[in-house]
Amino acid sequence: MKKWGILVLMMSIALHGFAGPFTVKDIPRDVEREIFNHFSGSGKERRQEVEDAKEAYVRLQNKAYDSDIPKEDLEIIIVRLHQMYGTNFQKQVGEFDREVAQYKDMVRRVEEKVRLETQKTELENQKAKKEIEELSFRHGMSKEVFQAILEKAEEKYPKDFVAQKYFLEGAIEFSTLKNKMKTEVGVFIKNRLLFSYFIKKKCSIFKKLVDILLQNVLYTKYVHENIFRKEIHMKKLLSILFLTCSCFSFAEHRISWEAVGALPAQKSYDKNIGTAGLLQGMIDDYVIVGGGANFPIKPLTEGGSKVTHKDIYLLKESKNGLKLLEQIQWNTPIGYGASVSTGKEIYYLGGSPEAAHNKDVLKVSVKTEK
Known part of the structure; x- marks a missing residue:
């Protein structure tokens, strides 16, 4: 029951406070009852202790009212003081200024850290913006294509030049790799008699396969949403094409499979079921x-x-x-x-x-x- 009374008191402090200027008449009933029950004895001495506690409570509330701390944070300070000192409001009044000073120092340090991080982020953002301008002169693509990619980057990451730069770099590298692969695959095809054979024969299935490889396997994608990159390299493509050639060569040199006998049953068994x-x-x-x-x-x-x-x-x-x-x-x-x-x-x-x-x-x- 006593725990409940303390909880009610803390709620009264949090909910009825900070409406100031505060007077004795404004003390919530549950707070007044808590103060009255805190002191034992009778007579003039007890009455004086109760009055002193009420006066201290009023001073605490007015200190809170005069502070420039947000209400939510102020409530945390008041509840914390009550948890530490109970109904000893004289002690709470004495500690209030120290708690407020600690709070303001913490806020100052947090704000300074945020300011430095923001400043650092802004510097990186401005640096990336300049690098984007440099990319516009050495992208290796047609002006129209680069402009379309730039607009897509700006739409996807407005005002985030770091992300825009990664997006553009990925697109440029993809375009470069794609062109390089097309060139190397062209040379590869010319140097492969098997490829020449199928091209001369106009093998439609093979042509479709090459088209699919060029359009889909020749694919390098940079995922910029999380600044992670995934890449299919040229060596993998050539390995796939070489394997494809080998598969097609089976038309002339097939591997055949046929049964040439069966093993008799092992001793003590009727048949050999395979081992x-x-x-x-x-x-x-x-x-x-x-x-x-x-x-x-x-x-x-x-x-x-x-x-x-x-x-x-x-x-x-x-x-x-x-x-x-x-x-x-x-x-x-x-x-x-x-x-x-x-x-x-x-x-x-x-x-x-x-x-x-x-x-x-x-x-x-x-x-x-x-």
């Missing part, structure tokens, strides 16, 4: 694969367990595809190791699920008997 993480490589004209893992009983999604296999297959190319010459089982299962072919041997590093063998290095070779 991952195989040992693999070639020795002369022999193909060797083996090991690997799969889920031969049930898929993983149905709760199946992964099995790593021991089987190693020796295969050789024939008229009908790859022919199985031999199937053996290694001592331990292997899978997900690293295969290194040297021409005469295949080295298989690690890959065993068994802790005792997961650092093993397996050497595979082919023995031919005449």
Whole structure:
């Protein structure tokens, strides 16, 4: 209940004050009650203490009225004094001038900082304005195009010459890069027989692709809203064009895929459903694969367990595809190791699920008997 009374008192100070000149008659009831309840005892001494507190409260209010501090900030000072000294208004009157002096000093320092920052910003703004004038003589674009971009910058960032300058610089760099790219792409096309071939053949699909690349991939955009820049470089474009050439060259040199056989089932299983993480490589004209893992009983999604296999297959190319010459089982299962072919041997590093063998290095070779 006492906390509520203090809160009401502070609200009275904030809401009823500063209407001045202030008299004893203007003291709010809740403030008067708080002062009366603060002093104990009876008789003349208590009455004098109450009167002194009221007089101090009136002086505090008139000091606030005479100050040139905004009402909102003044209320903060008054409430702060009450929080520190309660109903000891004599003490509050004595501290009021010090609080006001501290407030004014803080305001002065803030205003000085704002003034310096504003001055600095204005200097940067004027410097950018002069740089914009210099850009108008060395932009490398037609006068009409530059003027249109300048008007767009002024519309987007009115009176902000720093942002306008960045906008213009981005547009100029984009224009320069675009022209440079067109020139280099022209040279690139002339020096590529594949490009010449397609141009002579009037390949419409290729022409459309080049147009798209020139219009969209040859794109450098500077995002000036936040003064961040993003750029697609010439090297990336040439890489894309080179890759495109290689793709088109498949018309003459296609990579073909076809089935040449199937591996038999691993020992103890009905069929080979395919494995991952195989040992693999070639020795002369022999193909060797083996090991690997799969889920031969049930898929993983149905709760199946992964099995790593021991089987190693020796295969050789024939008229009908790859022919199985031999199937053996290694001592331990292997899978997900690293295969290194040297021409005469295949080295298989690690890959065993068994802790005792997961650092093993397996050497595979082919023995031919005449």
